[in-house]
Structures are given as C-alpha cells and as structure tokens.
Amino acid sequence: MGRTPCCDKKGLKKGPWTPEEDEILVNYIKSNGHGSWRTLPKLAGLLRCGKSCRLRWTNYLRPDIKRGPFTPDEEKLVIQLHAILGNRWAAIAAQLPGRTDNEIKNLWNTHLKKRLLCMGLDPQTHEPIASFGAIKQAPASPMTRHMAQWESARLEAEARLSRESMLFTPSPAGKSDSDYFLRIWNSEIGESFRNLACREESASLSPNSRASSSLKCESTRLSASNANEESCKSSKSCVEEEMVVHGSDSSCSNELEDSSDSALQLLLDFPISHDDMSFLEENIDNYNESPAADSMVCPF
DNA sequence: AAACACATCAACCGCACAGTC
DNA sequence: TGACTGTGCGGTTGATGTGTT
Structure with missing residues (x-):
C-alpha cells in the first residue's frame, strides 16, 4: 500500500519561489496562521503543495530567521x-x-x-x-x-x-x-x-x-x-x-x-x-583559530 | 573571454511517526 | 486494531554563483 502523495501534484508549481508567492504566503500566515499545511495553498491561492509552503516558511520566510554567515x-x-x-x-x-x-x-x-x-x-x-x-x-x-x-x-x-x-x-x-x-x-x-x-x-x-x-x-x-x-x-x-x-x-x-x-x-x-569529547574540545580550538581550515589541502 | 570545476544553498523527495477514525 | 492522513525530518538534487585555468 503506497502512501498517497501529500497533495495532487497536477498543475502545481515547483522550483524557486517568486517574491509574489512569498508575499502571498507571508500575508496569509500572518493573518490566519498556517493551520493545515495541506489546505493552506488552496486557501491562500498558491499553486504549491503544502509541503513546499511549509518548507518555504520554516526555512526562509519565518520572521525569526537569522540570515548571514555562521559565527x-x-x-x-x-x-x-x-x-x-x-x-x-x-x-x-x-x-x-x-x-x-x-x-x-x-x-x-x-x-x-x-x-x-x-x-x-x-x-x-x-x-x-x-x-x-x-x-x-x-x-x-x-x-x-x-x-x-x-x-x-x-x-x-x-x-x-x-x-x-x-x-x-x-x-x-x-x-x-x-x-x-x-x-x-x-x-x-x-x-x-x-x-x-x-x-x-x-x-x-x-x-x-x-x-x-x-x-x-x-x-x-x-x-x-x-x-x-x-x-x-x-x-x-x-x-x-x-x-x-x-x-x-x-x-x-x-x-x-x-x-x-x-x-x-x-x-x-x-x-x-x-573519552567522547575531550579530543574534540582540543580540536575545536584549532578549528576556530583557522577559519580557512576547509580550504586546507585535504584528501577529502 | 570562454570553459570548466567546485561551492553553496534552496527546494524536492521519500520515509517515519503520531494522531484520528 | 488496522487503515489512513498530516506533518516533520533527513538525504539528496539541481540551479546558481564563484573561482581557476
């Protein structure tokens, strides 16, 4: 018994989100909350599946997202x-x-x-x-x-x-x-x-x-x-x-x-x-002191 | 300037799990 | 109790950007 798809894929848009879609999603969630992700796209008027909306919101549009490089x-x-x-x-x-x-x-x-x-x-x-x-x-x-x-x-x-x-x-x-x-x-x-x-x-x-x-x-x-x-x-x-x-x-x-x-x-x-962590602690200091470590010559 | 290689990251896919009927 | 649904998670992909030759 296979799982049913999260939503009907026909006619749904995939790929990068446009600023217009972002705006629709943000406005909808701000005024209504996300409620059921499955029904959200229909209610908000988006041609996306609920999963895609949830992902976009949690990974990009949420107001508490901190962007920029990791410290x-x-x-x-x-x-x-x-x-x-x-x-x-x-x-x-x-x-x-x-x-x-x-x-x-x-x-x-x-x-x-x-x-x-x-x-x-x-x-x-x-x-x-x-x-x-x-x-x-x-x-x-x-x-x-x-x-x-x-x-x-x-x-x-x-x-x-x-x-x-x-x-x-x-x-x-x-x-x-x-x-x-x-x-x-x-x-x-x-x-x-x-x-x-x-x-x-x-x-x-x-x-x-x-x-x-x-x-x-x-x-x-x-x-x-x-x-x-x-x-x-x-x-x-x-x-x-x-x-x-x-x-x-x-x-x-x-x-x-x-x-x-x-x-x-x-x-x-x-x-x-x-046994677990001490060596890591030591190495982390080295790692912090050499931010370019990932550009070091390394076999991996 | 073009071609290529590599890095980055947004987005998708499929699975697992909890909840509901 | 088992079928079904909704959601979240982790792995992976692919588009785009950047660096190198």
Whole structure:
C-alpha cells in the first residue's frame, strides 16, 4: 500500500519561489496562521503543495530567521551538538535560535564535515580516524552512548516545545536567547547534566565527602526543579547553583545575559565523557583559530 | 573571454511517526 | 486494531554563483 502523495501534484508549481508567492504566503500566515499545511495553498491561492509552503516558511520566510554567515561560536556549537545528537538537524537547529535545520545541514555538509575530516576526525563519530595516525582514542562506552541517546530524545522534545512557544509568543527583543537557554538548562536536559555532574564529583571524593556531595547535588537538583516549576523566577540563582555543582567559583556576573551565557557554556563544556569529547574540545580550538581550515589541502 | 570545476544553498523527495477514525 | 492522513525530518538534487585555468 503506497502512501498517497501529500497533495495532487497536477498543475502545481515547483522550483524557486517568486517574491509574489512569498508575499502571498507571508500575508496569509500572518493573518490566519498556517493551520493545515495541506489546505493552506488552496486557501491562500498558491499553486504549491503544502509541503513546499511549509518548507518555504520554516526555512526562509519565518520572521525569526537569522540570515548571514555562521559565527565561529555557532559553528563550534553545531559541532558539539552534532557530537551528541548526530545528524538530527532539527534538534541541533533548535539550539541555535534563528537558524534552520536546512541551513545547519548545509553548513555541515559543505564546511564542518570537511574540516573534521581534515583534522583527522570522523564526521559521524567525531572520533579520530585511525588512518590519520591520530592519537588513539578509546571508543565511547555503551553507557555514554545510551545517555547520549536519552539526551538526544529529550533535547528534541524540548526543542519542539521551545520552538512552538517562540513562534506564537514572541519574547521581547534581546531576551529570547537567554530565556531560551535557561529554559533548556532548567529542563530535564539540564537536570541530567546536573546529575552527571554530581556523579562525576562523587566519584572523585572520599566516601564522607561523597555523602555530603550527593546531598548537595540532590538539594541542587530539587532547587532547580522547583525553579523550573516557577519558571525560574530568578535566572541568576539557577545558574549560580550550577556553579556550585561544578565546583566553580560563584563569581558569575549579575547580568542576566552573562548568566545565561554561562549556563550555555556549562552545558556545552560539560564533560559528557572525557573519552567522547575531550579530543574534540582540543580540536575545536584549532578549528576556530583557522577559519580557512576547509580550504586546507585535504584528501577529502 | 570562454570553459570548466567546485561551492553553496534552496527546494524536492521519500520515509517515519503520531494522531484520528 | 488496522487503515489512513498530516506533518516533520533527513538525504539528496539541481540551479546558481564563484573561482581557476
């Protein structure tokens, strides 16, 4: 039993969108919302299939799209997220406000993949390629992979919710990014990272201090959970709690933006597994310092 | 200036999954 | 419970732009 096509293809236009079509689509969605994508083209008077309309809107016409080249930080973030999520472009895109899955997928296929290859890293596993004679790296443990899968699923769910809420309840200018990351940090995703941190910390402590550490972690976890339930009324305190967990000094900035940046950085820099990520961290620095890496002489 | 190679990115295609009946 | 529908995602393609010979 084959699937029925998403719409009747006869008489429907394909190929690049014209400015007129864009205008029709934008005007329609602004006044009516997209509703059912399948019926949208008919209602809006477009000779396109619903799928095409959805793609055009999400990848190009959406008002929150950020255009222009990726910054080094964004590229670093993409690489780190790819190491965790793999080719789950939508989930990765959700962590980069204003960027689309298509855009990130293109960035990966045209630049980042090549750069990793040139650095002697397998773009899929992010592990050194043996033939490059790179430092031998232990494969990630099954536990790590399992955790990554859970994180991946959680990220995706969180991402979807965030994206939807952002789409329909635009936040004041300049506030969205920080709130966005704080939301992630205080979500289950953040919780699992916090728990990981607790385990890491406990493992390196004596039994006595381990007990107090786990208490501290538990109370932190509960605090974060409560904060989450209360929509994290005090963003700063949420982040400061994480500073305690990570054994970092609590001299974080009072600025909201700085706090959320710290939260994001903690999330990204967190040693999911030293086996998994440490070599990547080292290489990412090199990669950032040599933006022309993709133009290097490389066998790939 | 022309021809060619390569890079980029918008758009399409087909599959998977969740929801509905 | 299974057929069917709608939507989203990831892989791939092809048009266009840019650089090189």
